[in-house]
Amino acid sequence: MKYILMMHAPRGNGEYQIDGWSPDDFKAHIAFMRDLNRDLIERGELVGAEGLTPPGQARVVCAGANGAPVVTDGPFPEAKEFLVGYWIVETDTPERAYEIAGRASTAPGPGGAPLNMPIEVRQVMSAPPTDL
Amino acid sequence: MTAEPLDSRVEHLLRELAPQVLGAVARRHGDFAAAEDAVQEALIAAAAQWTADGIPANPSGWLYHVALRRMTDHVRSELSRRRREDTVATDVVAEWAFVPPPDATLDANQDDSLVLLFMCCHPALTPPSAIALTLRAVGGLTTAEIASAFLVPEATMAQRISRAKQSIRASGIPFALPGDAERAERLGAVLHVLYLIFNEGYASSAGADALRADLSNEAIRLARMLHDLLPDDPEATGLLALMLLTDARRSARTGASGELIPLDEQDRALWNHERIAEGVALVEAALSKGVVGTYQLQAAIAAVHDEATRADDTDWPQILALYDVLMRMSDNPMVALNRAIAVAMVHGPAAGLALLDDLDGDARIRGHFRLDVVRAHLLERLGDRERAAAHYRAAAERTLSVPERDYLLTRAARLVSPDIS
Numbered sequence: 323m324k325y326i327l328m329m330h331a332p333r334g335n336g337e338y339q340i341d342g343w344s345p346d347d348f349k350a351h352i353a354f355m356r357d358l359n360r361d362l363i364e365r366g367e368l369v370g371a372e373g374l375t376p377p378g379q380a381r382v383v384c385a386g387a388n389g390a391p392v393v394t395d396g397p398f399p400e401a402k403e404f405l406v407g408y409w410i411v412e413t414d415t416p417e418r419a420y421e422i423a424g425r426a427s428t429a430p431g432p433g434g435a436p437l438n439m440p441i442e443v444r445q446v447m448s449a450p451p452t453d454l
Numbered sequence: 455m456t457a458e459p460l461d462s463r464v465e466h467l468l469r470e471l472a473p474q475v476l477g478a479v480a481r482r483h484g485d486f487a488a489a490e491d492a493v494q495e496a497l498i499a500a501a502a503q504w505t506a507d508g509i510p511a512n513p514s515g516w517l518y519h520v521a522l523r524r525m526t527d528h529v530r531s532e533l534s535r536r537r538r539e540d541t542v543a544t545d546v547v548a549e550w551a552f553v554p555p556p557d558a559t560l561d562a563n564q565d566d567s568l569v570l571l572f573m574c575c576h577p578a579l580t581p582p583s584a585i586a587l588t589l590r591a592v593g594g595l596t597t598a599e600i601a602s603a604f605l606v607p608e609a610t611m612a613q614r615i616s617r618a619k620q621s622i623r624a625s626g627i628p629f630a631l632p633g634d635a636e637r638a639e640r641l642g643a644v645l646h647v648l649y650l651i652f653n654e655g656y657a658s659s660a661g662a663d664a665l666r667a668d669l670s671n672e673a674i675r676l677a678r679m680l681h682d683l684l685p686d687d688p689e690a691t692g693l694l695a696l697m698l699l700t701d702a703r704r705s706a707r708t709g710a711s712g713e714l715i716p717l718d719e720q721d722r723a724l725w726n727h728e729r730i731a732e733g734v735a736l737v738e739a740a741l742s743k744g745v746v747g748t749y750q751l752q753a754a755i756a757a758v759h760d761e762a763t764r765a766d767d768t769d770w771p772q773i774l775a776l777y778d779v780l781m782r783m784s785d786n787p788m789v790a791l792n793r794a795i796a797v798a799m800v801h802g803p804a805a806g807l808a809l810l811d812d813l814d815g816d817a818r819i820r821g822h823f824r825l826d827v828v829r830a831h832l833l834e835r836l837g838d839r840e841r842a843a844a845h846y847r848a849a850a851e852r853t854l855s856v857p858e859r860d861y862l863l864t865r866a867a868r869l870v871s872p873d874i875s
Contacts, residue, residue, distance in 0.1 A: 362610075363607075363609050363610055363613055364613050365613065365617070366583075366610050366611070366613040366614030366615075366617055367610070368606075368607065368610050369605070369606050369607065369610065370607070412582070412606060412610075414580050414582070445854065447853075447854050447855060447856045447859065448605070448854070449853075449854035449855045449858075450653055450654055450656065450855060451714055451853075451855040451857045451858035451861070452824070452855075452858065453656075453700060453717075
């Protein structure tokens with residue numbers, strides 16, 4: 323079964339302001355992610371993983387009245403959280419997906435303390451259809 | 455007719471020879487995992503060299519020779535790493551030092567491919583591991599091809615296969631056919647894995663995803679190989695028949711936009727009638743052997759569907775009779791669910807719906823989205839459009855297949871729209 327694990331962070335004054343961390347904290351965070359991904363590859367579970375650029379760089383694109391894209395700064399100001407990154411994993415059980423998410427949540431932040439960030443886990447619709 | 459290009463001839467030949475060579479090496483040296491590594495290296499070497507210099511006179515002997523050389527090299531370097539100088543080490547090297555020349559005939563055993571299949575589909579492995587290992591070791595697909603078929607990165611798939619091999623090594627499964635006592639169960643595991651591979655491939659529409667379409671053909675090829683190895687086994691025959699009869703409908707199953715088309719609306723002119731004829735013949739052969747198993751019965755049901763020129767000509771009473779037999783052999787509530795459809799087609803939707811109410815009491819299936827799908831279909835037949843639409847939508851929310859979800863939502867929408875399409 324495939325699952326997407328989405329790591330969200332609070333906007334504004336939340337803890338996940340990696341540009342404000344010390345170089346050592348940043349290095350530890352990157353190493354954690356690299357180790358996690360390597361373990362998932364070794365277990366045959368990693369389908370994909372990406373970190374996303376910060377929300378300040380996000381744009382929202384809508385088709386305009388004449389079909390041409392209209393690009394504005396984003397994401398929506400009402401959004402209290404933003405997507406930091408995601409993993410797509412393939413596991414034998416949902417419990418294993420939760421276990422991976424739980425580990426990802428402990429990624430270290432300032433002072434090396436675990437961030438305990440919320441990770442949203444949703445199953446990916448990758449099943450074949452039944453013969454009708 | 456122009457000759458097939460060397461590249462694809464080499465590819466076909468390697469795919470065909472891979473399990474034979476792997477079988478011979480694994481049988482001789484007992485270490486399946488090491489044998490698989492060595493044969494992989496030999497295949498890679500062959501792919502490069504044969505396309506450059508042409509196919510050698512004795513291709514299987516060539517592969518066997520190179521694979522054994524690789525194994526010997528690995529053992530030697532492993533031993534020198536550990537710097538063991540006792541007699542055990544010397545014996546091992548001496549035994550493996552004899553590598554037959556490249557033109558020697560491969561010491562192939564009729565049973566090797568069968569043993570490989572049993573090993574790769576061992577119940578100790580999870581289905582995804584068994585599928586990956588089977589496609590590699592028996593199907594001869596490259597890791598990249600398997601990764602692509604299952605939409606995972608190559609490194610991930612390589613690790614999955616490697617871990618599956620380690621599981622086999624750790625479990626001490628011998629390179630031999632299973633004994634009579636466990637034979638039926640082990641064969642069941644093989645059939646199940648092959649059917650899972652088929653189902654993955656059958657899911658894709660023919661045009662859009664050529665790579666995944668190959669999985670169905672690969673499953674058929676492996677099922678055919680199994681049938682050739684066990685010509686008297688009715689379930690192996692039944693599985694091949696079921697695959698052929700199901701695959702025959704592939705082109706009619708998806709519409710121009712990739713949407714799913716149900717059986718009763720398919721354009722039967724698009725069915726592959728050669729495959730149907732072959733499937734029907736196999737079903738008859740299997741059933742004539744007396745022992746009746748679940749794959750044979752499912753194949754027989756598929757045959758009845760495929761023999762109807764038009765949906766209205768479908769012999770539903772015969773299908774119902776076959777489901778009655780299947781119910782006696784299988785405790786699976788999904789069978790009961792499919793039987794309810796047959797009951798509805800013979801005795802009317804109300805009779806089918808009554809059976810669904812019974813199934814609501816079965817904890818194994820209660821709340822399953824397929825119950826909603828069947829209920830929706832029967833309510834639609836009954837004319838209860840509103841409740842049918844509600845059940846289609848409920849099912850759409852819980853299916854894990856995007857094309858299936860789209861199909862269910864479309865059906866719901868058709869019922870609610872004022873035009874009856």
